Amino acid sequence: xxxxxxxxxxxxxxxxxxxxxxxxxxxxxxxxxxxxxxxxxxxxxxxxxxxxxxxxxxxxxxxxxxxxxxxxxxxxxxxxxxxxxxxxxxxxxxxxxxxxxxxxxxxxxx
Amino acid sequence: xxxxxxxxxxxxxxxxxxxxxxxxxxxxxxxxxxxxxxxxxxxxxxxxxxxxxxxxxxxxxxxxxxxxxxxxxxxxxxxxxxxxxxxxxxxxxxxxxxxxxxxxxxxxxxxxxx
Numbered sequence: 622x623x624x625x626x627x628x629x630x631x632x633x634x635x636x637x638x639x640x641x642x643x644x645x646x647x648x649x650x651x652x653x654x655x656x657x658x659x660x661x662x663x664x665x666x667x668x669x670x671x672x673x674x675x676x677x678x679x680x681x682x683x684x685x686x687x688x689x690x691x692x693x694x695x696x697x698x699x700x701x702x703x704x705x706x707x708x709x710x711x712x713x714x715x716x717x718x719x720x721x722x723x724x725x726x727x728x729x730x731x
Numbered sequence: 732x733x734x735x736x737x738x739x740x741x742x743x744x745x746x747x748x749x750x751x752x753x754x755x756x757x758x759x760x761x762x763x764x765x766x767x768x769x770x771x772x773x774x775x776x777x778x779x780x781x782x783x784x785x786x787x788x789x790x791x792x793x794x795x796x797x798x799x800x801x802x803x804x805x806x807x808x809x810x811x812x813x814x815x816x817x818x819x820x821x822x823x824x825x826x827x828x829x830x831x832x833x834x835x836x837x838x839x840x841x842x843x844x845x
Contacts, residue, residue: 624773654832663735663821663836664774671831709773713832718789721766721774 625710625722633728640697642725644710650720652713653686653693658724659706667708668695697727705729733757737822737837744812744844752807752840754822760835762825763805764789765797767818768839774821780805812844 627644634640644653652671656664668679670686670693677684681698693710710722738753756763764779776789780799794816796808805824809816819841823834 627773630771652832661838663823663838664834665836666830666833669830669832711832718764718776718779719832719834723771723773 625712625720627708627710627722627725629725630723631726631728633730634700635730636700636702638700640700640704640727641694642696642708643692643694644712644722645692646712646720647691648712648714649690650712650714651690653684654711654713654719655682655684655693655695656709656711656721657706658709664707664709700727700729702729735822735824735835735837737820737840739840740838741841742843744809744842746813746844748812749808749810750812750842751809752820752822752842754805754807754837755803756805756822756824756835757803758824758826758835759802760824760826760829761802762827763799764823764834765795765805765807766821766823767791768821769818777807777820809842812842814844816842817844818842 654669655667658664668684673690675686683696685694707724707726709724711719735756765777766774775791778797780786786797819839822837
């Protein structure tokens with residue numbers, strides 16, 4: 622099956638730093654979503670994007686739907702301890718099922 | 732609000748044993764699905780259902796069976812467990828009125844097959 626490549630696989634940052642991660646595909650998607658998984662929990666939807674070039678914010682989080690429709694980006698500003706977790710991108714073409722990325726694990730160093 | 736409830740949270744099986752992972756949702760969602768999460772692989776769809784009496788295969792269905800006799804419940808059965816099925820399993824649901832692509836996940840069931 623198709624996979625979405627997320628980069629980086631893991632990040633170690635200090636509290637207060639900004640975070641950037643991305644997700645790329647060899648195929649075009651018409652929906653991009655970003656989920657966050659807290660330790661020991663299931664993923665929760667953070668941001669959904671439905672149009673190429675769209676830029677959407679949710680508090681300190683900002684996500685963009687790439688112009689080529691083959692990528693998406695997530696930025697977190699001024700990280701805090703509760704940002705720790707695994708961030709998953711997910712893409713969808715038409716009415717197909719979601720394809721999830723491999724995840725970016727975020728760790729905050731005290 | 733219970734949302735999506737999975738049981739058990741942890742399970743250890745021996746190769747060849749069978750078991751059922753339970754999933755129940757109280758949101759009257761039409762769509763329910765099972766994913767497995769493995770390191771470096773993200774979430775992969777096992778089976779899904781768009782309503783009671785309707786099920787279909789996802790990306791990695793081999794070794795798993797499902798049924799959907801009610802809107803609320805969507806159990807996942809392993810008939811003869813194998814070590815390759817060691818994973819964390821997530822049940823997820825959504826509604827026709829949910830945002831496109833939005834899934835509501837349970838807390839997960841960690842399965843180890845020895």
